[in-house]
Amino acid sequence: MVNKDIVWHEASITKKEYHEKNGHKSGIIWLTGLSGSGKSTIANAAARQLFEEGFQVTVLDGDNVRHGLNKDLGFSDEDRKENIRRIGEVAKLFVEQGTIVITAFISPFKEDRDLVRQLVGENEFHEVYVKCDLETCEKRDPKGLYKKARNGEIPFFTGIDSPYEEPESPELILNTSEHERNECKDRLVEYVKNETK
Numbered sequence: 001m002v003n004k005d006i007v008w009h010e011a012s013i014t015k016k017e018y019h020e021k022n023g024h025k026s027g028i029i030w031l032t033g034l035s036g037s038g039k040s041t042i043a044n045a046a047a048r049q050l051f052e053e054g055f056q057v058t059v060l061d062g063d064n065v066r067h068g069l070n071k072d073l074g075f076s077d078e079d080r081k082e083n084i085r086r087i088g089e090v091a092k093l094f095v096e097q098g099t100i101v102i103t104a105f106i107s108p109f110k111e112d113r114d115l116v117r118q119l120v121g122e123n124e125f126h127e128v129y130v131k132c133d134l135e136t137c138e139k140r141d142p143k144g145l146y147k148k149a150r151n152g153e154i155p156f157f158t159g160i161d162s163p164y165e166e167p168e169s170p171e172l173i174l175n176t177s178e179h180e181r182n183e184c185k186d187r188l189v190e191y192v193k194n195e196t197k
Helices: 015-022 039-052 062-067 077-096 110-119 134-140 145-150 181-195
Strands: 027-032 057-061 100-104 125-131 172-175
Touching: 027 039, 027 077, 027 110, 027 181, 039 057, 039 062, 039 100, 039 181, 057 062, 057 077, 062 077, 077 100, 077 110, 110 125, 125 181, 172 181
Parallel strands: 027 100, 027 125, 057 100, 125 172
Antiparallel strands: none
C-alpha cells in the first residue's frame, strides 16, 4: 500500500520525447524460460547488436538483480512473485525513459508475467518464450544448478521440484533446443526492430 503522503512527480521529459530523440519506441522484451535455456546469452547478444546499431537498450538479468536489488529474496513462490514484481517496476521506469529493456528471468508463473504486462502501456510488453526441453537444459547445466537440485541441495528449483508455467500465447518463441543461439539472437533483434519502429 502506497503512503498517502507520497506524491508522484511528473517527469520533465515525456516518453514521447525520448522516443523522438532515440528514433525508436521503448518497451519490455521479457525473456522467460527454464534455467539453461539461453535467456541471458540471447538477451546480452541482442542488446550488444542493438546498442551498436544505435538503440537505447539495457538488460536486466535474473542473477545480477539478485546480487543487489533482490538479494533479500529466496526462491519460495512468494519470493519469486516479489522478485518479478520489483523487476517489473524497475523495467517500467526504463520504459518511461525511452529505453528498450530486455529481461532474462525464469519467471515461472504466468500470473506474475501478466502482472508486469499490466504495468506498462499497450504493446509495451513483449513476452518471449525461450523454449528448451528440460533434458537439454540439464545437459547444458552451465552453473551446475540442476545437479545440485537433483541432489537436494537447492530446494524449489524450477523444472525439478517447482513448476514452470509455459507462456500460452507469447509474442515470440525462440526454441534453443532446435536452433543455434545466434539464430535465436538474430530473430530477437529483428523482432525488436519491427516492434519499436
